[in-house]
Amino acid sequence: MAADQLDDLFDEIFSGIGQTRAAYLAQLQSREVGYIASISTGIAKVSGLPGVGYEELIMFPGGISGIAFNVDAEEIGVVLLGEYWRLQAGDKAERTGRVMDVAVGPALLGRVINPLGLPLDGNAPPLCQQRLPIERPAVAIMDRAPVLEPLQTGIKVIDALIPIGRGQRELIMGDRQTGKTAIAIDTILNQGGQNVLCVYCAIGQHAAAVAKTIAVLRAHGALEYTVVVVTEGNDPPGLTYIAPYAATSIAEHFMEAGNDVLIVYDDLTQHARAYRELSLLLRRPPGREAYPGDIFYIHSRLLERATHLRAEQGGGSLTALPIIEIEAQNISAYIPTNLISITDGQIYLSPALFELGVLPAVDVGKSVSRVGGKAQLGSYRAVTGDLKLAYAQFEELETFARFGARLDDATRHTLEHGRRIRACLQQAEFAPLPVLTQITILLALTAGLFDKVTLEQMPAAETALQSAVEQIPDEIRQRISTAAQLSAADRQVILDIAGRSLVTFQTSTNPAQP
Ligand SMILES: Nc1ncnc2c1ncn2[C@@H]1O[C@H](COP(=O)(O)OP(=O)(O)OP(=O)(O)O)[C@@H](O)[C@H]1O
16 A cells, blocks of 8 residues: 555544544653562662653652652662652552642642641542642742841741741740740731731641641641641651651742741751761661661751742742751751851740740740841831840850849849840730730830739739720821831830830839839
């Protein structure tokens, strides 16, 4: 048969099956299929995939997926993301030609999912229209805007002294059980009604701790604007490793739609450990503390994705609160120093303050916010200067006063005032305070209205002051919520209201000057 006759015959056959010949051929793709040569905890060595690309998604029997991590000529090292114990040597391994991605969209709000997007809350899989790769390049410098809007945490000590701006990366660090998660959760709770969507990424935590956190979010109505991405301690290390990247893609999708987004990584110590485990299993050379050489890079490329977009890009922002657990207050260990240098400041939680019952146990001297100051509301400026100075003087004097030195009246006054500052900066968990209440308390504090209140009476006095906030006129409330500084007249009105509410708690003698 002549060639043109053959072509006509093919065209006739394809029109019979409702397709053109070209469209049919376009669908035909060669599939590369290899096999598992060996398998260990969370890692498979795969042979027979010569064309595989770095970080390509590989599929195994039973719907188990993996990421090509070590791409060598003979054999590739694949990090497994599912129930790897079901796989064995000799099983099929198939290239997909794409990288790992995750479903993104508003359907995820209020849901608890794993990094693969599968539901963990017992409900149907979320219906999302779009998927994004879990690893995405960070926003270009030219597309970033300065951090100028505050992200209110609702925690007095942070909003006043270590303010966080939308688009900032602020590290929360401390020994175990010092209240790190509590700060992040309070911040999420405070975003209700503030137009901020939240993503909470639990990395390698105990199931009970995660369940408690989710219960708190649900009880306070915060789950409806939050996506919870969870990997537990007994999940494969590969899943733990990809969790923060997947959570960031979910958050970025909201940011790119013009929203302000907050993401919490709880915690990156577990993430670093999972990566170390994978790297050692893949026989990559270990470096300091047995971490592989690129451990800095895995965290920097994650946190670089937090930013504030320019108005032309939608004006959204992604604020990151990575948490890190340190050992025996050693902030100069490898991972903490890496993260300190990547982030825009840190909130350091001190076990000594925690033991004293000073909660949240924020050590103001070791904490810093490098960009949040510019974003802080103007009304805080009326109080922060005095507060910082008085508190720093107090902390210095407190050490000397312990040695039983004889103190003059001025020193005693500084100490007593400092003790009241410390009492005022304490706050119960799950009770974030609105800006107006914080400003009222802090103004009263810096004006010395608490100085005549005994330390035992401080919590009751503060509660009375909180109820008096209602008397503040509406126009002052509005002015406080803008960026403008507090005028002397507004300040006086607030102090008068505060003074009246505290009068019953003030003793006739000033404890600072007996
Ligand atoms: N402001 C607070 N007021 C009262 N209790 C608090 C406060 N902050 C934290 N706690 C309590 O301190 C304990 C430790 O808090 P949390 O779990 O947040 O610490 P963590 O440092 O995240 O712990 P882990 O090391 O287990 O991750 C909890 O029992 C919590 O209820």
